[in-house]
Amino acid sequence: MIADGSQYHWLTAYTRGRMSGHQLDWAKQPAFFKDYQNVPSFTLPRPENLPQDSLFELVKKDFSTSKNANSSPNLDSVSYNLSLSDLASLFILTSAPTAKSTFSQGEIWYRSNASAGALHPLEFYVSFPGDADLPPGLYHYDLLKPALNRISRNPSSTVFNTAFDRSISATSADLKKDNLAPVLLISAIFFRTAWKYRERAYRYLLLDCGHALENMVLALRSMQIDFEIVLDFSDSCVNQSLNFDDQHEVCLAALRLRPFAADNSRKFPDELPAAETDVISGIPHADNFVAYPLLNEIHQATSVPLLNGSAENKHSVPLSRKFSDWHDIPCDPATTTIFLSYVESLSRRRSRRNFTANASSLKVETLYLLLNLLLQKNLSISGPQPEIAFCATGIEGLNDGLYLLDCSRRCFALLDSDTSPSALAAAALDQRWLAQAALQFIFFADLESAAEKYGPRSYRYLNLAAGRLGQRLYLGVTALNLGCCAVGAFYDRELAARCSLPENYDPLYLVALGPVAGK
Numbered sequence: 001m002i003a004d005g006s007q008y009h010w011l012t013a014y015t016r017g018r019m020s021g022h023q024l025d026w027a028k029q030p031a032f033f034k035d036y037q038n039v040p041s042f043t044l045p046r047p048e049n050l051p052q053d054s055l056f057e058l059v060k061k062d063f064s065t066s067k068n069a070n071s072s073p074n075l076d077s078v079s080y081n082l083s084l085s086d087l088a089s090l091f092i093l094t095s096a097p098t099a100k101s102t103f104s105q106g107e108i109w110y111r112s113n114a115s116a117g118a119l120h121p122l123e124f125y126v127s128f129p130g131d132a133d134l135p136p137g138l139y140h141y142d143l144l145k146p147a148l149n150r151i152s153r154n155p156s157s158t159v160f161n162t163a164f165d166r167s168i169s170a171t172s173a174d175l176k177k178d179n180l181a182p183v184l185l186i187s188a189i190f191f192r193t194a195w196k197y198r199e200r201a202y203r204y205l206l207l208d209c210g211h212a213l214e215n216m217v218l219a220l221r222s223m224q225i226d227f228e229i230v231l232d233f234s235d236s237c238v239n240q241s242l243n244f245d246d247q248h249e250v251c252l253a254a255l256r257l258r259p260f261a262a263d264n265s266r267k268f269p270d271e272l273p274a275a276e277t278d279v280i281s282g283i284p285h286a287d288n289f290v291a292y293p294l295l296n297e298i299h300q301a302t303s304v305p306l307l308n309g310s311a312e313n314k315h316s317v318p319l320s321r322k323f324s325d326w327h328d329i330p331c332d333p334a335t336t337t338i339f340l341s342y343v344e345s346l347s348r349r350r351s352r353r354n355f356t357a358n359a360s361s362l363k364v365e366t367l368y369l370l371l372n373l374l375l376q377k378n379l380s381i382s383g384p385q386p387e388i389a390f391c392a393t394g395i396e397g398l399n400d401g402l403y404l405l406d407c408s409r410r411c412f413a414l415l416d417s418d419t420s421p422s423a424l425a426a427a428a429l430d431q432r433w434l435a436q437a438a439l440q441f442i443f444f445a446d447l448e449s450a451a452e453k454y455g456p457r458s459y460r461y462l463n464l465a466a467g468r469l470g471q472r473l474y475l476g477v478t479a480l481n482l483g484c485c486a487v488g489a490f491y492d493r494e495l496a497a498r499c500s501l502p503e504n505y506d507p508l509y510l511v512a513l514g515p516v517a518g519k
């Protein structure tokens with residue numbers, strides 16, 4: 001049995017010359033959509049008045065402006081003011097189909113969230129206390145219709161909240177209050193991604209989930225709804241409440257909405273539904289799937305609660321201490337025009353690889369704008385975060401080279417002036433187009449130290465955060481009319497060496513971006 005993410009990462013590392021070929025078995029191609037048959041379905045209305053915010057403003061927002069900030073909820077006047085149309089906006093902003101391509105083996109629906117190999121392993125659920133348009137229940141989001149399928153009459157919020165607060169002994173008053181809180185859940189179906197990526201798939205499931213989670217967080221921010229991201233919960237309790245067979249499908253992230261004082265509050269049911277286990281099972285995969293036990297092992301190994309991070313660490317000196325010449329990142333860089341709103345960027349986000357580094361160059365102010373998207377105080381969650389480096393080529397006002405970002409101090413320093421984008425492209429399984437990108441962001445972590453400090457669950461936090469930041473970059477780049485493509489396929493140690501990373505650090509994710517041909 002593997003003990004933590006560092007072992008899993010090592011076991012699933014790609015090494016040049018040691019990769020076995022893998023042909024896709026089309027006879028076993030997993031279904032793209034989970035099927036809940038014969039359940040009540042509630043059509044989601046077409047959202048109106050979608051937010052006009054710019055992404056760059058949205059990520060800066062704290063909740064001092066939100067409806068439910070700083071409220072100390074009084075149980076008699078607690079409200080969430082979430083309607084069916086709010087849910088429609090929320091889900092459509094999280095994951096909506098944006099394009100379709102048809103090929104000989106079937107069709108692919110592209111979505112506002114990126115996904116490794118366009119395999120889209122995620123499913124979305126909401127536990128909802130009920131209002132005039134939508135009865136209480138546990139719902140599955142059907143993104144093609146779009147609709148919410150009621151898979152249980154019981155919202156199960158008490159069970160979820162008990163699973164989330166396993167270290168806190170909730171009073172019955174808290175439970176009653178929490179039972180009114182809508183809970184959003186993101187699950188992943190192992191085989192959808194393992195079909196192509198086999199044992200390495202758990203990395204991609206977490207990164208993919210980070211992309212969708214970030215969309216959900218941005219949607220809630222733009223709707224001014226306060227929330228709490230929950231990544232540390234009792235897996236078995238949550239998976240059972242959703243009636244998952246956890247060998248195939250598992251919950252990876254949840255969001256619980258925070259109450260705010262009722263204004264024009266809707267009437268919620270006085271009586272909470274009795275706890276029942278009546279959740280309908282959906283069919284997550286075709287019968288002839290292939291099992292990859294390593295995926296279940298790493299999920300199991302990382303299912304323990306997150307430690308509070310107070311443990312002494314053997315590598316206690318942060319990487320950034322080794323450098324001295326730091327450039328500050330201005331909060332409000334004087335920049336070029338921002339072309340698209342956040343919602344427009346969502347609907348137009350696609351992976352683009354036709355970089356033209358030589359044809360036009362980026363200004364350093366554009367880089368500052370993008371770096372502002374990565375500053376971690378806006379991730380709305382504590383716990384381990386990945387380190388970030390970026391390789392810059394041909395940026396006006398900045399020397400070429402590899403830089404280390406220090407998010408907490410809002411600055412960056414030159415790591416290596418000789419790092420070449422071609423060497424990074426070679427380390428990324430020779431994906432040559434990468435060398436033409438003006439910027440390559442590398443997310444990396446000391447996985448052993450993170451596990452020592454925060455426990456094995458840190459592996460999920462780090463990869464989810466890398467995925468979230470990757471989604472922010474995609475959206476920011478789309479707003480600026482540039483191109484972006486994420487890269488999860490690389491020779492792990494070769495990439496670490498090309499980025500001059502100390503031996504204890506592993507790359508998690510790479511995101512390339514810059515000017516592209518054909519706007």
Ligand SMILES: Cc1cc2nc3c(=O)[nH]c(=O)nc-3n(C[C@H](O)[C@H](O)[C@H](O)COP(=O)(O)O)c2cc1C
Nearest residue numbers: 110111114115116117118207350351486487488489
């Ligand atoms: C976790 C992850 C890893 C990815 N790895 C690669 C990669 O190594 N090479 C590549 O060309 N694209 C990669 N992509 C981009 C996906 O192929 C792309 O998101 C997918 O085909 C869907 O297309 P879209 O982004 O245009 O919607 C990756 C995307 C994600 C989210």
